[in-house]
């Protein structure tokens with residue numbers, strides 16, 4: 001049987017949860033035994049998401065194969081549980097680049113190269129290629145209908161639907177607005193978005209109405225009447241406490257039945273029960289609660305550190321605890337000379353993360369935060385730049401190399417304790433040139449790392465240009481800061497930790513374990529951090545009471 005395609009588009013505003021909706025539909029169809037894959041078409045001209053500002057665009061999600069992508073692919077992996085790679089992301093930039101290179105190589109001699117059919121055909125090729133061994137492919141178009149830069153994708157989908165007819169369904173995700181001043185719902189913007197889609201020659205087969213409160217039946221009927229979409233194909237998609245509830249909400253509304261019927265797929269049972277149990281347990285987890293401080297480049301940055309935030313929640317589930325995240329702008333710590341001033345940032349924190357990052361903004365503040373955690377025995381997890389800063393901190397404050405630094409921030413330091421990975425120093429191109437993707441690492445016996453992972457060989461994803469300089473490792477080891485994991489292919493330092501006798505939980509990894517963490521299987525380093533933070537909290541409350 002040929003593959004079926006669901007095209008997910010957005011209306012009115014972006015950020016209404018197209019990605020989560022696409023992933024949730026994917027999960028339900030997967031639970032019904034269908035082979036599902038997802039692809040995101042992003043209208044921007046960048047050829048990879050690795051050099052977009054996370055503060056504006058959200059985090060760069062990294063795949064096993066090293067592809068740097070949009071955060072929606074993180075939703076696809078975490079919610080639908082499908083591993084993403086290069087074939088699951090397509091930006092306008094990549095399509096145009098490919099076309100220009102082909103043209104220069106002589107592929108289209110004599111032809112006029114045009115948006116249609118050249119770009120549109122490429123979109124079709126990507127969809128068909130992905131669908132080769134799948135039952136259903138779900139394709140999300142970034143942005144909203146009407147954006148001038150996404151025209152090519154909408155035109156491509158119109159032609160695709162014309163070719164494959166009933167094997168292609170169009171789904172719109174758009175809000176029905178609640179106007180508080182007049183206490184009324186307004187569906188006009190949504191209706192207009194559908195009209196805009198119709199102008200592209202596309203008629204939605206289903207609409208997911210994003211709402212922050214229950215919408216009366218009469219509004220949904222009106223939407224049906226005015227958009228020409230059957231009432232049973234219009235779903236209320238309410239805000240929920242957690243994105244993991246969305247598949248359950250869709251299931252309760254028989255969204256999967258609708259797709260199965262429209263596509264004439266077999267009506268097999270939906271094996272959602274285990275998933276439901278995990279989500280309900282997660283939602284129900286209200287206590288004990290731990291507070292984790294993330295000393296990053298930005299504050300208030302759920303989107304910029306999306307996978308990290310999710311991994312913290314997963315670590316909470318693994319420990320039957322609720323996790324509250326406090327975002328702290330590390331730069332702020334730089335104005336304080338000693339710990340007395342810093343104290344207020346740590347009050348009420350049970351554990352700390354210093355996340356990955358680029359450029360030197362806030363790095364000295366991160367170093368101060370790490371020193372505080374090391375000296376006060378606060379559970380600490382350093383991720384990528386977080387490990388590198390932990391090494392700088394230890395070299396400076398425990399080993400007396402006062403000007404120790406990373407070459408990324410000071411290339412005249414006499415102690416380059418973090419230096420370029422071999423070959424990286426001479427690279428001029430900035431896009432997709434780092435050490436990227438999943439690498440194998442061997443953990444040392446008796447380490448905290450092996451205890452947490454429960455395995456000698458692990459694979460985690462990487463995205464970095466610098467590494468821990470091995471020249472100084474003996475000096476750190478003498479003071480209890482040791483390597484606990486090394487790359488099996490390159491010998492690079494992957495994980496370092498303080499001896500258990502010195503600190504209850506102080507560990508840093510060159511990888512980004514947050515990208516592989518799932519609700520059902522939390523990343524071991526995050527599980528360990530939450531467990532240690534719970535112990536720290538208990539300890540502190542005992543001390544407080546004494």
Ligand code: GLN
Pocket residue numbers: 355356357358359383384385386408463464465466467
């Ligand atoms: N900037 C550092 C490097 O390139 C750390 C990167 C990261 O945290 N992902 O090595």
